Amino acid sequence: AQSVTQPDIHITVSEGASLELRCNYSYGATPYLFWYVQSPGQGLQLLLKYFSGDTLVQGIKGFEAEFKRSQSSFNLRKPSVHWSDAAEYFCAVGSGGSYIPTFGRGTSLIVHP
Amino acid sequence: DGGITQSPKYLFRKEGQNVTLSCEQNLNHDAMYWYRQDPGQGLRLIYYSQIVNDFQKGDIAEGYSVSREKKESFPLTVTSAQKNPTAFYLCASSTNRDRGSGYTFGSGTRLTVV
Numbered sequence: 001a002q003s004v005t006q007p008d009i010h011i012t013v014s015e016g017a018s019l020e021l022r023c024n025y026s027y028g029a030t031p032y033l034f035w036y037v038q039s040p041g042q043g044l045q046l047l048l049k050y051f052s053g054d055t056l057v058q059g060i061k062g063f064e065a066e067f068k069r070s071q072s073s074f075n076l077r078k079p080s081v082h083w084s085d086a087a088e089y090f091c092a093v094g095s096g097g098s099y100i101p102t103f104g105r106g107t108s109l110i111v112h113p
Numbered sequence: 114d115g116g117i118t119q120s121p122k123y124l125f126r127k128e129g130q131n132v133t134l135s136c137e138q139n140l141n142h143d144a145m146y147w148y149r150q151d152p153g154q155g156l157r158l159i160y161y162s163q164i165v166n167d168f169q170k171g172d173i174a175e176g177y178s179v180s181r182e183k184k185e186s187f188p189l190t191v192t193s194a195q196k197n198p199t200a201f202y203l204c205a206s207s208t209n210r211d212r213g214s215g216y217t218f219g220s221g222t223r224l225t226v227v
Binding site for chain 2: 009032034036041042043044045046049051090094100101103104105106
C-alpha cells in the first residue's frame with residue numbers, strides 16, 4: 001500500500017528566507033505526486049504535480065518540487081518566502097492503479113516578519 | 114469559472130440529528146470525493162464516487178451516507194450514528210481521464226455538534 005510521510009508538523013521561517021518542506025513516500029512503481037496548500041478555513045489548492053518527465057517541477061505561487069527516486073522524496077521548495085505563504089501544506093501520492101491519492105498529515109508553515 | 118461549491122459553510126447539529134452537506138461541481142468531472150479533516154490528522158476519505166449511481170466506502174464511512182444521482186452533485190449525510198461528527202468536511206472532484214491531474218477542492222463545511 002502507498003503511504004506518504006511529512007516529517008515536520010510545523011516549520012517556521014522568516015520572510016524572505018528560503019523554504020524546503022519534506023515529503024517521503026512509499027510505493028514500488030513511479031507514483032503520481034502532488035503538493036497542495038490550504039489557507040485557514042479553506043479548501044486545498046493544487047500547487048504542483050509530478051508523474052513523469054523532468055524531475056524538477058514548477059508550480060504556482062513560485063513553488064517548485066524535485067522528485068528523487070533514490071530517496072523516495074518529493075520535497076517542496078521556494079527561494080524566498082512571503083508572509084502570504086503561511087498556510088498548511090499537504091503532500092499526496094497516488095498510484096497508477098488507483099484514483100485515490102494518500103495524503104500526508106500536513107506541515108504548517110509559519111512566516112515571521 | 115468552473116469549480117466546486119460546498120454549502121453551507123458552517124453547520125450546527127444537535128445530538129441525534131441527521132444533517133446533509135451539499136457538494137456541487139460544474140467541472141464535468143467524473144469522480145467526486147468526501148474527506149474529513151481533523152487537526153493534526155490530515156485528510157481521511159469518507160466516500161468516493163467514480164461514476165453516477167455508484168459509490169464506494171472510504172476509510173471512515175461508518176456513520177455517513179452519500180448518493181450520486183447526478184454527475185454534478187454528491188451530497189453527504191452525517192447520520193446520528195456518527196458519534197463524533199464535529200470536523201471540517203471537504204468535497205473534491207477529479208477527471209477519470211487523467212489520473213495525474215489532481216483534485217479540485219471545495220472550500221469546505223465546518224460541522225459542529227451543539
